[in-house]
Amino acid sequence: MSNPSLLILPGDGIGPEVMAEVRKVIDWFGAKRDLAFDVSEDLVGGAAYDAHGTPLTDETMAKAQEVDAVLLGAVGGPKYDALDFSVKPERGLLRLRKEMDLFSNLRPAQCFDALADFSSLKRDVVAGLDIMIVRELTSGIYFGEPRGIIKEGNERVGINTQRYTESEIARVARSAFELARRRGNKVCSMEKANVMESGILWRDVVTEVHQAEYADVELSHMYADAGAMQLCRWPKQFDVIVTDNLFGDLLSDAAAMLTGSLGMLPSASLGAPMGNGRPKALYEPVHGSAPDIAGQGKANPIACVLSFAMALRYSFDQGAEADRLEAAVEKVLADGVRTADLLQAEGETPVSTSEMGDAIIAALDAGL
Numbered sequence: 001m002s003n004p005s006l007l008i009l010p011g012d013g014i015g016p017e018v019m020a021e022v023r024k025v026i027d028w029f030g031a032k033r034d035l036a037f038d039v040s041e042d043l044v045g046g047a048a049y050d051a052h053g054t055p056l057t058d059e060t061m062a063k064a065q066e067v068d069a070v071l072l073g074a075v076g077g078p079k080y081d082a083l084d085f086s087v088k089p090e091r092g093l094l095r096l097r098k099e100m101d102l103f104s105n106l107r108p109a110q111c112f113d114a115l116a117d118f119s120s121l122k123r124d125v126v127a128g129l130d131i132m133i134v135r136e137l138t139s140g141i142y143f144g145e146p147r148g149i150i151k152e153g154n155e156r157v158g159i160n161t162q163r164y165t166e167s168e169i170a171r172v173a174r175s176a177f178e179l180a181r182r183r184g185n186k187v188c189s190m191e192k193a194n195v196m197e198s199g200i201l202w203r204d205v206v207t208e209v210h211q212a213e214y215a216d217v218e219l220s221h222m223y224a225d226a227g228a229m230q231l232c233r234w235p236k237q238f239d240v241i242v243t244d245n246l247f248g249d250l251l252s253d254a255a256a257m258l259t260g261s262l263g264m265l266p267s268a269s270l271g272a273p274m275g276n277g278r279p280k281a282l283y284e285p286v287h288g289s290a291p292d293i294a295g296q297g298k299a300n301p302i303a304c305v306l307s308f309a310m311a312l313r314y315s316f317d318q319g320a321e322a323d324r325l326e327a328a329v330e331k332v333l334a335d336g337v338r339t340a341d342l343l344q345a346e347g348e349t350p351v352s353t354s355e356m357g358d359a360i361i362a363a364l365d366a367g368l
């Protein structure tokens with residue numbers, strides 16, 4: 001059997017720096033766990049624009065459609081701010097998401113014990129937190145028609161449309177229920193069924209999918225505004241939260257901040273299963289290209305490393321190896337190894353991006 005395939009797109013700014021550390025981790029799994037990947041690397045974002053005049057070539061797009069998973073660093077930077085909208089670095093990422101039809105966006109909010117004091121909430125509220133927000137990513141108010149700014153009499157009117165079909169709701173609901181079965185077996189669905197028809201349909205369809213296919217999973221419903229409050233009050237009550245594109249955008253950012261630094265947050269965007277049963281998948285850290293620290297060896301590679309852990313779990317069915325990698329990150333943090341973004345007290349000395357990668361490799365070795 002051939003090895004699973006991975007396309008790596010480091011991108012811009014700190015993207016290549018953090019991805020270099022992930023390459024060490026990938027090589028480690030090949031050498032020490034007999035888990036080798038066929039890795040290819042290509043350009044995206046500003047780097048692709050510089051080389052080809054487009055933020056994503058058709059060839060790279062075709063490759064992304066063929067591989068088992070794509071791992072992306074970050075795109076963008078001030079150098080590209082003045083470019084026409086159609087060739088801005090972000091268009092490369094949007095094209096990947098759109099053409100791969102990645103409708104299910106997974107954003108974990110996980111609080112490593114060693115970083116619990118980083119949260120703006122009290123330690124006991126966040127320590128040990130491990131929740132997953134599943135956000136619908138390809139429909140809803142960011143895409144619905146009609147949209148635009150029109151003139152009505154003497155004033156302008158801004159219009160966006162919240163629109164969901166049953167099948168769009170059902171497929172993201174299935175994705176959340178499947179995830180819950182691998183975790184705490186609980187899903188909370190959030191919408192605004194009290195004031196929005198699309199919310200009523202959302203609640204109905206999630207309930208129907210649950211009854212027909214996932215009755216073994218515990219399902220609850222919550223209005224999204226109440227959900228936002230509960231996320232801050234007692235987030236540990238949740239396991240998997242499933243919600244639409246707009247509410248998911250807000251709730252996942254709020255949940256992310258429960259856990260501290262941007263340099264720690266991974267994400268996955270999944271689509272429909274391919275011929276081999278694996279979902280189309282793009283894994284990437286939540287952070288951007290961080291031009292303010294790019295090229296200085298200061299970036300925290302953990303978000304990107306944890307994105308690879310998600311790939312192990314969700315694309316390659318290697319949950320135990322994903323646990324192993326997350327445990328190595330946990331150990332490094334518990335040992336007090338910190339990149340600059342994770343410093344808490346004066347006098348602490350940060351490690352560089354590559355030293356953090358080396359520490360993770362050492363912790364992986366120690367765990368064998």
Ligand code: NAD
Pocket residue numbers: 014018073074075076077078090093262263264284285286287288289290291292293298299300301303341
């Ligand atoms: P950003 O996430 O790049 O940076 C925000 C702040 O967090 C900066 O101070 C940065 O130094 C810090 N930071 C981010 N990641 C870090 C890491 N791994 N380690 C340590 N510190 C880290 O967001 P921004 O400054 O708003 O955007 C910069 C560029 O990135 C823009 O061009 C933007 O469009 C782009 N961007 C890309 C993505 C993506 O590729 N998915 C996401 C967000 C922003």
